[in-house]
Amino acid sequence: MGKMERSDSKPVFGWKKLEAGFFSFTGGEMGKNVLIALLLTFFGLSSGRGVWAADVNWASIVPELEGATYVKDTTECEECHEEYMATYGNTVHGRIFRLNLKNDKDAIDCENCHGPMSKHLDAPRKKPPLLVSFSITSQENKNKICIQCHAGGMQIGWKGSLHRRSGLSCPDCHYTMERKSDRKLLITERATEACFKCHTEKKGQALKSSHMPVREGKMGCESCHSPHGSGNSKMLKAGSVNDLCYSCHAEKRGPFVWEHAPVRENCSNCHDPHGSNNPRMLITKGAFLCLSCHQYGGHVNLPRYNRASSPYGQGCINCHSRIHGSNHPSGAKLTR
Ligand code: HEC
Ligand code: HEC
Ligand code: HEC
Ligand code: HEC
Ligand code: HEC
Ligand code: HEC
Ligand code: HEC
Ligand code: HEC
Ligand code: HEC
Ligand code: HEC
Numbered sequence: 001m002g003k004m005e006r007s008d009s010k011p012v013f014g015w016k017k018l019e020a021g022f023f024s025f026t027g028g029e030m031g032k033n034v035l036i037a038l039l040l041t042f043f044g045l046s047s048g049r050g051v052w053a054a055d056v057n058w059a060s061i062v063p064e065l066e067g068a069t070y071v072k073d074t075t076e077c078e079e080c081h082e083e084y085m086a087t088y089g090n091t092v093h094g095r096i097f098r099l100n101l102k103n104d105k106d107a108i109d110c111e112n113c114h115g116p117m118s119k120h121l122d123a124p125r126k127k128p129p130l131l132v133s134f135s136i137t138s139q140e141n142k143n144k145i146c147i148q149c150h151a152g153g154m155q156i157g158w159k160g161s162l163h164r165r166s167g168l169s170c171p172d173c174h175y176t177m178e179r180k181s182d183r184k185l186l187i188t189e190r191a192t193e194a195c196f197k198c199h200t201e202k203k204g205q206a207l208k209s210s211h212m213p214v215r216e217g218k219m220g221c222e223s224c225h226s227p228h229g230s231g232n233s234k235m236l237k238a239g240s241v242n243d244l245c246y247s248c249h250a251e252k253r254g255p256f257v258w259e260h261a262p263v264r265e266n267c268s269n270c271h272d273p274h275g276s277n278n279p280r281m282l283i284t285k286g287a288f289l290c291l292s293c294h295q296y297g298g299h300v301n302l303p304r305y306n307r308a309s310s311p312y313g314q315g316c317i318n319c320h321s322r323i324h325g326s327n328h329p330s331g332a333k334l335t336r
Helices: 015-026 028-046 075-089 092-099 118-122 139-147 191-198 200-206 241-246 261-265 286-291
Strands: none
Touching: 075 092, 191 200
């Protein structure tokens, strides 16, 4: 947080609105600095909101930008980039950066992401352009630019996430020059469609006969995963698979008088949360699922107990209906 001490810029967005409400009684520069620290801590650690936290060394990204200065006037760009100016003006950044003109950092608008523009204005047709072009710059630099202001909550997971380590950068999922989605500047209307671009095998699963209502749009990949990484295995939103499932299927949490060990251990011992062609998203059909762990023997060997064609249909769960656990005094065998 050392960079916070810069006195020439005010790192908090939405500054003007807050200033009116807060500073009248926090009093003077002292109060301001305390509030900045509080806000940075609050936004920075809790929500991933757009709080300026670190500056980028533009010349380390594009060496020619050494000595370039901020022009702070986007009307200059209008002449040649009218189309992008219009669509960008409709985005969260476009609106916020233009409303907060008293804030030094906001006022530089385009230059927050594309770097200081003085040299580009002097020689607009130079190739490669004298600015940061996202089609040229590296993954880590793209991320660095966005992270200037989005160093908050999500970043806790981002650093170690498999997405970052696999070479993804923010623009793989977010488009900043135009609103392509009503939500979070995503590249597609729904987050799930963005995930499907790369995770085609999961798209295949969501189309299988048995699935949670992902393809119906009632939930999405982001219901269970944090695309920025979460610090949990598989970027899950909860510390374990079961805690994740309990968050919506609370009745499976128990505790039960008679537990079924594999249920407590991991729901995905039997279910594939992304979908399958077996009823209830089971990973294997009927009796075969049970018999992948339970030995043949005793009543299990009797055809009428384990055959899908038997009058018992599903086989085992016809009698062992309390498969997730039982609270019945005599439910030890999960039959009631
Ligand atoms: C100069 C600061 C700054 C930079 C740089 C910046 N943002 Fe933002 N961003 C903000 C502010 C301010 C908001 C609005 C407040 C909020 O929701 O956090 C915002 C909001 C967002 C949102 C949420 C939009 C919504 O609808 O809620 C996304 C997504 C986002 N930014 C992505 C990016 C990406 C991707 C980059 C890099 C290409 C980037 N930002 C660079 C300041 C910045
Ligand atoms: C006189 C015309 C002109 C003006 C004014 C101008 N640009 Fe450009 N800009 C261009 C041209 C031409 C290119 C394309 C260079 C190329 O093809 O590589 C370009 C490229 C860009 C790119 C890179 C696009 C990419 O391919 O990634 C960005 C970003 C950009 N300009 C931003 C700005 C901003 C911000 C301003 C205002 C401060 C501005 N430009 C003013 C002509 C202009
Ligand atoms: C929040 C960061 C951010 C801001 C602010 C921003 N841009 Fe961009 N811009 C991007 C990113 C990221 C891309 C690359 C888009 C992609 O291909 O995913 C881009 C691409 C472009 C392009 C190339 C067209 C394209 O789709 O590749 C132009 C031109 C451009 N920006 C101009 C501007 C101008 C002019 C402004 C200010 C009015 C501006 N940008 C403000 C992040 C930003
Ligand atoms: C793999 C896709 C993916 C990547 C890569 C990605 N995001 Fe996101 N981001 C999302 C999705 C999906 C959401 C919406 C999550 C939700 O609504 O639950 C989101 C939401 C956000 C938000 C809004 C957070 C909020 O609480 O409202 C911000 C800001 C953001 N992303 C910034 C970034 C930045 C900065 C990067 C790069 C460091 C980045 N994202 C990389 C998919 C991605
Ligand atoms: C640009 C391509 C791309 C997009 C878009 C994308 N991913 Fe990924 N994702 C990857 C890559 C590459 C990996 C690394 C492992 C692999 O190859 O499957 C990965 C891995 C994962 C993992 C496994 C993490 C682990 O620790 O094992 C999850 C979960 C995941 N992605 C969820 C999502 C979700 C949710 C979205 C949409 C918000 C999304 N992805 C969008 C490319 C992408
Ligand atoms: C109901 C919760 C849930 C939803 C919705 C969900 N996932 Fe998962 N996902 C999981 C769980 C749980 C795991 C870990 C499975 C394990 O480790 O046993 C996982 C694992 C993954 C993995 C790691 C590789 C693998 O198969 O183990 C990827 C990639 C992935 N999910 C992508 C997605 C994508 C893309 C979507 C949206 C189509 C999605 N997930 C929707 C719960 C979910
Ligand atoms: C974000 C909420 C949410 C989470 C988290 C969640 N589910 Fe679901 N699940 C649902 C909804 C909604 C349905 C559909 C319920 C309905 O149609 O009555 C469903 C249905 C199911 C079904 C029945 C499918 C069918 O074909 O009838 C199973 C099995 C299931 N979930 C297992 C899991 C498992 C295992 C996990 C953890 C990996 C999990 N769920 C996590 C919301 C969730
Ligand atoms: C030992 C295998 C097994 C494990 C482990 C397991 N289930 Fe199931 N689950 C089943 C079977 C079999 C069915 C089908 C029951 C039926 O059709 O009557 C089922 C059905 C379901 C259903 C839909 C019907 C209902 O009962 O609501 C949900 C939701 C569900 N399981 C959630 C979970 C959750 C959450 C976990 C982890 C806590 C879990 N399951 C662990 C075997 C298992
Ligand atoms: C992933 C492995 C696994 C799967 C799949 C599984 N079980 Fe189990 N089951 C266990 C374990 C482990 C125990 C605990 C055994 C013990 O305590 O001796 C258990 C206990 C039981 C018990 C109580 C046994 C006793 O002696 O008290 C019954 C009944 C049972 N399972 C039925 C089923 C049925 C029916 C299915 C299929 C829907 C099934 N199980 C699927 C692992 C599994
Ligand atoms: C017609 C009802 C019925 C069906 C079908 C059935 N069981 Fe059972 N099962 C029982 C009863 C009743 C007990 C308790 C026997 C006892 O207490 O001595 C039991 C006991 C068990 C036990 C505890 C160990 C034992 O042998 O006593 C396991 C494990 C078990 N069943 C697994 C299965 C599996 C796996 C299937 C499917 C292949 C299955 N059962 C099908 C009624 C059934």
